[in-house]
Amino acid sequence: ILYLLLEEEPEKTSLITRSLAIENHPDVAFIGLEFPSGTIAHVELSWVAPLKVRDMVIVCEKKMIVYRDTEPQEPVRVYDKGVEKSFREENWYLTYRMGSSYAPYIPPREPLRVEMEEFVECVSNRKKPLSDGRMGLAIVRMMEKIEGRC
Template identity: 30%
Template sequence: MKIRVLLLGVGRWGVNHLRLLHSLPVELFVAEIYPERLAQARALGIPDTHLFHNYREISASVDAMVVVTSANTHFELCREFLEAGKDVFVEKPITLQSEEARILVALAERHNRILQVGHIFRYDPASQWLRNSIQQGSFGRIKILRGNFSGFKRPRSDTGVTFADAIHFIDLFNYFMGRSPARVNAILKDFMGRSMDDASLVTMDYDGDDGTTWATVESSYYPPGKYREVVVVGEELSAVCDYNIAQYKIKTFGNKHIKDGGDSKAIEGAVHQIEFPPEEPLRMELRAFIESIQTRKHPLADGRSGFEAVRIVEAALKSAKEGRTIELNR
């Protein structure tokens, strides 16, 4: 029997969930309050018996929920579904407050439910290659991580750009390092006067036995173009990953600084391009969610990773407001 999945929300990003869930081996139901959005599901071939304006008409009869609604609705919806014994996929951010995220994690554990968060970059093969190479020591000690998630586009109305965009690479750097940072500092700007940030620069210190890795994430709605770039700088190897590219996302550079008496020399090493089979990361993370439901295996982007990402964004907002570095408790 196919897993019965209810998709909540067919907005800008929800339409992609709709398309891909429809292609996966699940029995798909859709709930959306706006008739014109529900019509998109009907046009895709979802029968009227599987379309609802009120999710509560069908929620008791399905196995799992995919929540792609505005961020300020995530906590109450996920809490309701987890308490009802449903597995839940929720788009990032898991919640807008870390304490709410902590509650959802505890609920998922108490009810033995899958709670997966839409930290999509974890599921990109390029990210997994970088994570594995870092963990295996191919880069040597990681000195710098730099992320740029920017580009000219319409701002989200439910959150600022740090919650909307920077959180992607904040979570990704946690994934690379296998831990959260010890300190967070941030500068946020509200150029549009909406009382929420539309330009953001977050810096994080990841302390380790071999020293501190300095990480920065830049995001804003202003630069022309679309930037989805991550730079990893290690003592033995460096890499540039452009997530806008389908196959040849990563270039590695064997560059090193070496001592030459009292000076240092910059030695440029070999450059290699890494190829990956073209795969849509959203399809991969939704497929992983279905597999987690079937196997009860812990998701790669679980509720705890969602909690940590929100905790760091909270620290960034506090840092910008108070003009100081925020220490994070382990």
């Protein structure tokens, strides 16, 4: 998802893992990613967490977006929230803007059906798929970088 959103590979990565169930087989990981554009990402993964959370929070200058994969009614919510800087008498002041939020209507669709429809469309019309071999290679490079192999 990060690669689709940013269309760039991270230049710096960090990784912290713990093996709770089986020694030397991490089941908890915290990943930090820094991209050439200045974007940063923090990813938390856990096989043992009691709650299966698949959320994404995108923080921008003027708005924030929360995506909840497990929320069927409102998977996306946009918040008019941000930080504004002002300069007064040799001091910087931060103002936190707390505006309203809204959930754009996104019709529910079965993910496997969407994937199969895209596959058929690409094969029928010789169209480039969203996730092709180049993207797969970029993901493998990112995983190797996270693990410290390159």
